[in-house]
Amino acid sequence: MGNAESNAYRNHLSRFLPEEQSDIDGVFDTLSGLSGSAGAKNGKATKKTVTLAALQAYMREPLPEQMTVRLYNGMKSIDLTGKSSGLSEQIAKEQFVIFMSNLLKGNADEKITIIMRMISKAEGPVKGKQIQEFTEDLIMSVVHVLSYRKELKGWNLENTRDSASGVKALASQLLSELKLADGTKPVGPQLMETNFDRSAIEDWVYRVPQISIFLSVVIRQGLHVLHSLPDQTKDILNLVPGCKGIKRRGLVSLFDIPSIIYINSHLPAELQHKWQLLFSSRLHGESFSQFCGHIVNKGPCIVILQDLDGYIFGGFASHSWEVKPQFQGDNRCFLFSVFPSLAVYTYTGYNDHYMYLNHGQQTMPNGLGMGGQHGYFGLWIDSDYGKGHSKAKPRCTTYNSPQLSAKEDFALDAMEVWAVGDLPDGAATKGKKSILDVDPEAQALLEMAGKTRQSTGLREPIEEDDDDDF
Numbered sequence: 001m002g003n004a005e006s007n008a009y010r011n012h013l014s015r016f017l018p019e020e021q022s023d024i025d026g027v028f029d030t031l032s033g034l035s036g037s038a039g040a041k042n043g044k045a046t047k048k049t050v051t052l053a054a055l056q057a058y059m060r061e062p063l064p065e066q067m068t069v070r071l072y073n074g075m076k077s078i079d080l081t082g083k084s085s086g087l088s089e090q091i092a093k094e095q096f097v098i099f100m101s102n103l104l105k106g107n108a109d110e111k112i113t114i115i116m117r118m119i120s121k122a123e124g125p126v127k128g129k130q131i132q133e134f135t136e137d138l139i140m141s142v143v144h145v146l147s148y149r150k151e152l153k154g155w156n157l158e159n160t161r162d163s164a165s166g167v168k169a170l171a172s173q174l175l176s177e178l179k180l181a182d183g184t185k186p187v188g189p190q191l192m193e194t195n196f197d198r199s200a201i202e203d204w205v206y207r208v209p210q211i212s213i214f215l216s217v218v219i220r221q222g223l224h225v226l227h228s229l230p231d232q233t234k235d236i237l238n239l240v241p242g243c244k245g246i247k248r249r250g251l252v253s254l255f256d257i258p259s260i261i262y263i264n265s266h267l268p269a270e271l272q273h274k275w276q277l278l279f280s281s282r283l284h285g286e287s288f289s290q291f292c293g294h295i296v297n298k299g300p301c302i303v304i305l306q307d308l309d310g311y312i313f314g315g316f317a318s319h320s321w322e323v324k325p326q327f328q329g330d331n332r333c334f335l336f337s338v339f340p341s342l343a344v345y346t347y348t349g350y351n352d353h354y355m356y357l358n359h360g361q362q363t364m365p366n367g368l369g370m371g372g373q374h375g376y377f378g379l380w381i382d383s384d385y386g387k388g389h390s391k392a393k394p395r396c397t398t399y400n401s402p403q404l405s406a407k408e409d410f411a412l413d414a415m416e417v418w419a420v421g422d423l424p425d426g427a428a429t430k431g432k433k434s435i436l437d438v439d440p441e442a443q444a445l446l447e448m449a450g451k452t453r454q455s456t457g458l459r460e461p462i463e464e465d466d467d468d469d470f
Contacts, residue, residue: 009094012101020226027225028096031058035090049090050075062148063222067141070118070134071219075099077117103215104226108206112198115205115215125195128178128186135171135211142214143167143257145221146240154243155260159252166256169342173262177208210265213239238264238272241420245277254304254312254416259338263302266344267316268332271300271421279417286412288367288385292359295321295417299424303368304338305381305388305415309406312338313390315370315379317355320424325364329354335371335378335401345378345401353398359383371398379404386412 013021032048034057052072059068076088078095102110119126119134143163146152157163178196179185186194196204205211216236220226241264246253255263264272278301279294295301297320304314318332331347333354347354356369356377364374367388371378378396381388388411390404419427 009097012098015101015105023225024097024100027223028093031055031096032093034058047092049088049092050096051090059222062145062224063141063218064137064144067137067218067222070137071222073121074103074114074118077114078102100219100225103212103219108202108212111205111212111215112202115211116198116201119201125197126201128175128191128194128196131178131196131201132171132175132192135174136167138211138214138218139167139170139258141218141222142239142261145218146257149221149224151221151240152243152257153240154247155240155253155257157257159243159246160260161252161254161256163256163258165339166258166342169339170258170262173342174208174210178204210262238269240264241272242274243276244274249283251277251280251283254306254414255338259342262342263316263336263338263344266334266336266346267420268300268318274422275302275418275420276423277416278419279415281412281415286385288359288381288383291368291381291385291415291417292321292323292357296323296357297321297424298419298427299422300420302418302420303370303379303381303415304418306413307388307405307407307410308413309410310413311340311404311406311410313379313404314338315355316420317370319355321355321357321368323357323359325358325361327353327356333370333399335396335399335404337401337404345396345399347398348400350397371396371401373397381412381415388412 016024028050029048031050031054034054035049035051052069055072056065056068059071063071072091075091075095078098080092080094099114102114116123116126120130140163143157147157175191176185176187178191178200180194180196180200213236217239220236239261240257241260260275264275278298279291281291284290284294295303299320301317301321302314303317304312306312313336315335316333317329319329322328331349331352331354333347335345337343337345351373353369353371353373356365358364358366360366366383368381369377369379372391376391377389378392378399378401379388379390387409388405389409391408392401392403395402
């Protein structure tokens with residue numbers, strides 16, 4: 001190894017703590033053993049190398065094969081100056097370490113040669129279609145490896161929507177950020193055929209943090225290297241929130257794993273570590289009183305619903321829901337779509353109509369609303385349970401969201417509410433009120449009319465620590 005090259009190699013090695021270096025050494029030694037490296041003496045150095053077959057054998061279960069091949073192509077792209085090994089089919093130790101250093105510790109510029117080669121084995125620009133295939137492989141690999149390593153923290157592939165459509169939706173969302181040098185963003189079939197050069201991909205990786213985060217997860221969990229060491233960022237630790245309240249209940253959430261990851265990344269950092277199911281229409285019944293009783297005074301929440309046409313969408317409420325005829329919340333609230341497309345719509349500054357919840361009033365609308373205005377909400381769930389609307393011509397004034405439902409006035413198929421972050425003190429008892437407790441007049445009126453109190457007896461204690469799988 002020449003001096004300049006050995007210095008560069010040492011610089012890369014020095015990015016890792018001693019215990020990280022020994023972790024990397026151990027994985028490389030295992031891989032080179034699988035490769036059948038003879039360890040022939042070359043001067044003083046013992047040359048060990050890694051083959052594609054060894055990588056495939058080592059990662060057959062944790063990662064889909066196409067991602068293993070992409071990782072191998074990325075390692076091969078490390079050019080060891082002045083060495084024929086740049087053309088070799090085998091990976092040298094230096095290439096392995098520099099690959100780890102650039103992808104786990106490097107900036108966008110350092111990552112880009114590797115990522116370009118992971119997208120396409122050929123040098124030069126890459127087509128949008130190739131970037132789409134790479135991105136879908138990457139997201140699918142994250143879901144697969146986290147499931148395989150049991151790192152989904154209470155979520156699993158049985159209690160969430162099928163991830164296949166979620167993978168495609170998240171990939172489309174990330175691809176929508178691709179820009180050409182003149183600032184234009186190609187869309188649809190044009191995007192698939194457009195050539196993107198190195199600088200366009202570098203700009204994309206810089207602006208779309210998920211690509212680097214997902215690569216880090218795939219490497220750490222796929223190779224089982226550096227996965228338990230303390231340098232992991234909050235981005236990785238809170239990539240998937242812990243899940244509470246769904247265990248042993250036979251419920252399949254309206255969320256899929258990719259949409260959970262994407263929506264969670266838009267929450268305030270202090271709320272990203274845990275989601276707890278508060279309400280599901282499939283568990284708690286189709287009643288607005290039940291719905292309100294389960295969600296008031298529970299801290300920040302995510303409401304997600306599916307209309308009868310299969311569209312899935314919802315909103316994040318930054319404050320506890322309160323039943324009152326005024327708007328509430330703040331500019332951290334947002335609306336989102338999960339299916340048929342995945343997107344988050346944040347506040348515009350146009351007005352402060354973030355969130356609204358009212359019941360039992362004659363003079364003001366009764367229901368739950370987010371964004372827009374009375375009678376013209378970005379998202380509205382009527383107190384006459386089962387009805388709602390999403391009105392946006394052309395966009396919701398508060399969140400700049402389009403119409404989220406298939407039809408402007410929609411019929412509700414299913415709904416869930418998730419508390420995010422830690423429940424506020426006393427929420428386990430204080431919050432378990434029916435809307436009739438919140439509004440005694442409504443109860444009295446029902447009793448005068450001879451109606452029974454439907455919500456009595458349907459209350460259930462919030463599940464506490466028996467769900468701590470994470």
